[in-house]
Amino acid sequence: MRCLVWVVVLLVLGCAPVTKRIAVDDVAAELEAKKQRELAVQGMYEDRLRLWRVAHRIKTRASALCGDQVSHESGFFPATSFIFGEDFREAAQTALNLTDVIKIVDVQPDSPARKAGLKAGDIPLSFNDWKLPVGKESLKLAAGKYAEIMKSGKSFGVRIMRDGKEEALTINPEKSCDFVVAVSNEDIINAFADGKRVIITRGMLRFAKDDTELALVVSHELAHNAMRHMDARRTNFALGSIFDILAAVYGVNTQGMFGNAAAQIYSQDFEAEADYVGLYMMAHAALDIDNAPNFWRRMAAAHPSSIRTNFTASHPATSHRFVALDKTVQEIRKKQKDGAPLMPEMKDRK
Numbered sequence: 006m007r008c009l010v011w012v013v014v015l016l017v018l019g020c021a022p023v024t025k026r027i028a029v030d031d032v033a034a035e036l037e038a039k040k041q042r043e044l045a046v047q048g049m050y051e052d053r054l055r056l057w058r059v060a061h062r063i064k065t066r067a068s069a070l071c072g073d074q075v076s077h078e079s080g081f082f083p084a085t086s087f088i089f090g091e092d093f094r095e096a097a098q099t100a101l102n103l104t105d106v107i108k109i110v111d112v113q114p115d116s117p118a119r120k121a122g123l124k125a126g127d128i129p130l131s132f133n134d135w136k137l138p139v140g141k142e143s144l145k146l147a148a149g150k151y152a153e154i155m156k157s158g159k160s161f162g163v164r165i166m167r168d169g170k171e172e173a174l175t176i177n178p179e180k181s182c183d184f185v186v187a188v189s190n191e192d193i194i195n196a197f198a199d200g201k202r203v204i205i206t207r208g209m210l211r212f213a214k215d216d217t218e219l220a221l222v223v224s225h226e227l228a229h230n231a232m233r234h235m236d237a238r239r240t241n242f243a244l245g246s247i248f249d250i251l252a253a254v255y256g257v258n259t260q261g262m263f264g265n266a267a268a269q270i271y272s273q274d275f276e277a278e279a280d281y282v283g284l285y286m287m288a289h290a291a292l293d294i295d296n297a298p299n300f301w302r303r304m305a306a307a308h309p310s311s312i313r314t315n316f317t318a319s320h321p322a323t324s325h326r327f328v329a330l331d332k333t334v335q336e337i338r339k340k341q342k343d344g345a346p347l348m349p350e351m352k353d354r355k
């Protein structure tokens with residue numbers, strides 16, 4: 006027994022570091038932790054804004070391809086410090102200047118909100134005389150009210166506070182595909198459409214080198230929803246509460262949804278259709294489609310080993326796919342040249 010104890014002690018000692026340990030003062034360590042939380046918050050925030058900008062452009066400009074699955078949008082992004090978890094709230098205040106009061110942090114160019122005169126930094130006080138709340142639940146409540154107004158599509162009044170003065174603006178919303186596009190914090194390269202939402206991982210945001218590449222992924226996933234591929238597979242999918250919608254807007258934990266679902270849900274026929282309609286969505290949004298085949302090729306090449314569990318599992322890297330993408334690009338280019346309507350060709354129904 007004693008022998009065994011000595012063996013354990015020697016093993017432990019043998020594994021211990023042999024150089025001296027630098028003395029670290031707790032105050033300096035806490036300052037460093039604060040800095041790191043601020044960097045983390047900035048990264049998450051920039052990713053969400055980037056995806057929101059790209060998705061907004063496609064959802065509004067390609068709304069003709071979403072059939073009756075449409076609502077309206079104004080083109081502003083609101084935030085409070087509560088979009089982050091408890092641990093990051095202070096960092097959100099110091100690094101991003103977010104508080105418990107809703108603030109407009111971004112306004113899309115050419116959007117109804119921009120045309121109405123709304124600017125980043127404005128504090129919205131009311132929508133149609135409905136006073137916006139303050140605090141933890143404020144965004145959730147405001148999102149519910151906003152969704153209701155957007156569904157109607159009617160113009161609405163927004164009172165704002167700017168530089169200490171109140172102003173009244175009127176926004177005329179524009180048509181938009183009625184799908185929430187959200188970031189998931191996962192590092193894997195993946196994207197997923199569940200019928201009502203599109204979820205893009207931060208890993209995918211990093212993989213997409215620029216916003217046009219990101220738009221290719223977003224368009225493909227929006228096309229799955231627009232063509233009701235999920236309905237075809239899962240008729241009982243129901244959209245959750247407003248809370249779920251909001252959670253989706255500000256980042257979600259997909260709990261392994263990608264691995265379980267993405268690999269099985271869509272057949273190659275649905276994938277081909279999402280590629281096809283997705284490229285038309287890109288064209289509607291006046292985004293460059295020439296790089297599309299290369300982008301998917303790059304994805305296939307970068308992740309050959311993860312083919313069974315990753316994005317490429319449901320998005321097969323077959324040579325057929327690239328040839329079809331190339332042909333779709335040519336079809337759209339020809340229509341653009343001829344001034345023909347940019348609508349996907351339907352099958353002959355004899």
Ligand SMILES: [Zn+2]
Pocket residue numbers: 225226229271276279319320
């Ligand atoms: Zn797909």
